[in-house]
Amino acid sequence: MSQREQWSSKLGFILAAAGSAIGLGAIWKFPYIAGQNGGGAFFLIFILFTLFLGLPLLLAEFSIGRTAQSNAIDSYKKIAPGTQWHWIGVLGMVASFILLSFYSVVGGWIVIYLFKAITGQLNGLTSDQYGEVFGTTIADPWVSVIVQLIFILMTIVVVAKGVQQGIERASKIMMPALFVLFIVLVLRAVTLDGAGEGVRFLLLPDFSKVTPRTILEAMGQSFFTLSVGVSVMLTYSSYLPKNQSLPRSAVSIVIMNIFIVLLAGLAIFPAVFAFGLEPNAGPVLLFNVLPTIFNQLPFGMLFFIAFLILFLFAALTSAFSMLEIIVSVIAKNDPAKRTKWAWIIGIAIFIFGIPSALSYGVLSDITLFDKIIFDLADFAVSNVLLPLGCLLISIFVPLKMKKTALYEELKSGSSMKKGIFEVWFFLIRFVAPLFIIVVMLNMLGFY
Numbered sequence: 547m548s549q550r551e552q553w554s555s556k557l558g559f560i561l562a563a564a565g566s567a568i569g570l571g572a573i574w575k576f577p578y579i580a581g582q583n584g585g586g587a588f589f590l591i592f593i594l595f596t597l598f599l600g601l602p603l604l605l606a607e608f609s610i611g612r613t614a615q616s617n618a619i620d621s622y623k624k625i626a627p628g629t630q631w632h633w634i635g636v637l638g639m640v641a642s643f644i645l646l647s648f649y650s651v652v653g654g655w656i657v658i659y660l661f662k663a664i665t666g667q668l669n670g671l672t673s674d675q676y677g678e679v680f681g682t683t684i685a686d687p688w689v690s691v692i693v694q695l696i697f698i699l700m701t702i703v704v705v706a707k708g709v710q711q712g713i714e715r716a717s718k719i720m721m722p723a724l725f726v727l728f729i730v731l732v733l734r735a736v737t738l739d740g741a742g743e744g745v746r747f748l749l750l751p752d753f754s755k756v757t758p759r760t761i762l763e764a765m766g767q768s769f770f771t772l773s774v775g776v777s778v779m780l781t782y783s784s785y786l787p788k789n790q791s792l793p794r795s796a797v798s799i800v801i802m803n804i805f806i807v808l809l810a811g812l813a814i815f816p817a818v819f820a821f822g823l824e825p826n827a828g829p830v831l832l833f834n835v836l837p838t839i840f841n842q843l844p845f846g847m848l849f850f851i852a853f854l855i856l857f858l859f860a861a862l863t864s865a866f867s868m869l870e871i872i873v874s875v876i877a878k879n880d881p882a883k884r885t886k887w888a889w890i891i892g893i894a895i896f897i898f899g900i901p902s903a904l905s906y907g908v909l910s911d912i913t914l915f916d917k918i919i920f921d922l923a924d925f926a927v928s929n930v931l932l933p934l935g936c937l938l939i940s941i942f943v944p945l946k947m948k949k950t951a952l953y954e955e956l957k958s959g960s961s962m963k964k965g966i967f968e969v970w971f972f973l974i975r976f977v978a979p980l981f982i983i984v985v986m987l988n989m990l991g992f993y
């Protein structure tokens with residue numbers, strides 16, 4: 547077997563892992579879920595989940611991956627041979643498959659907006675008109691499926707090329723640029739007339755709005771934005787040499803992620819309130835609000851085009867990771883197989899995702915539990931499969947990995963103190979499983 551590839555630099559790993567984390571979850575999903583769940587209280591609960599559950603779980607995946615140095619299934623087999631624990635990896639592959647099937651729908655929405663912005667079709671409309679244009683566009687069956695295909699094709703091409711040349715190179719350029727543009731956007735949004743109410747909506751928690759559903763969604767959202775529970779982060783860290791610090795990588799990913807979530811919230815909500823829009827508009831929220839804000843900037847459409855390109859990259863780097871985890875299991879390290887399987891699986895995901903793409907148009911009447919197909923796929927992943935994956939990982943790590951070996955792994959390349967390690971171990975062993983079980987049991991009661 548050929549030698550396993552490794553990241554060519556520490557920055558490459560961080561950017562790729564951060565690239566997987568930062569994507570539609572922080573930029574598109576967070577604002578609309580926070581909008582539906584009352585704003586500030588949701589934001590606070592999301593941050594608590596991210597710090598006390600998401601971050602420890604991210605470290606847990608990192609330690610499994612670098613200990614085993616293998617893919618999402620073989621890693622579990624290596625650490626716990628002859629057991630059934632590798633089903634966590636299978637679960638992750640299924641979750642990634644479904645995830646990419648609807649993620650690519652939203653990726654397609656970015657593609658179509660980019661096309662419309664470049665061809666001047668979005669110049670100078672009112673926010674209502676943007677809503678209308680967007681609504682009719684995504685209801686068009688051909689358009690929505692074709693743009694979804696375009697997004698998946700871009701994902702396939704990069705993943706087919708392999709870990710280093712593909713993912714690493716693309717992540718390196720785009721992320722810092724996205725941060726910069728986001729800051730410009732926030733500055734414009736918070737200086738709009740009437741923006742204050744939106745800032746308060748995001749930053750002042752109103753706990754009367756908290757329901758069990760808020761808590762479930764905040765938990766799902768924190769796992770979603772960190773890409774944990776799917777063994778994606780496990781797969782990425784398996785390429786990392788031993789002299790790199792896992793805790794430092796995990797912490798910087800979490801900080802970047804919270805920062806982007808904050809920027810997204812500070813860009814969207816002030817604008818929503820200033821323009822008199824509804825914060826609970828659902829998945830279309832970002833797409834209705836963004837062009838209206840950009841319209842208020844000098845050279846607004848140019849900025850908007852730049853933003854969409856960077857946003858598309860952020861979505862793509864997350865999409866790469868979803869396809870990568872499946873391909874790395876099937877193709878092992880054989881480059882010829884990698885290309886073939888990236889195509890086969892990518893196209894299968896596209897076909898599976900067509901009903902999600904059509905669920906804003908011709909299939910909008912098909913619902914289950916009051917949810918259209920797109921929402922069902924999202925719900926299954928964010929609120930069922932990811933928490934389940936996280937639960938199993940939090941049981942697997944303390945049960946099947948030796949505590950001393952875990953400490954050595956986390957200390958390798960870092961200066962992690964014993965006390966911090968003990969806190970992490972406690973969170974993984976007791977807090978994470980308990981919380982996830984309680985929240986998931988609760989879900990059975992109210993959905």
Ligand code: PFF
Nearest residue numbers: 567569570571771773776778
């Ligand atoms: N973290 C990504 C985002 O927030 O857009 C979504 C994601 C990617 C979730 C990869 C899970 C995953 F395995």
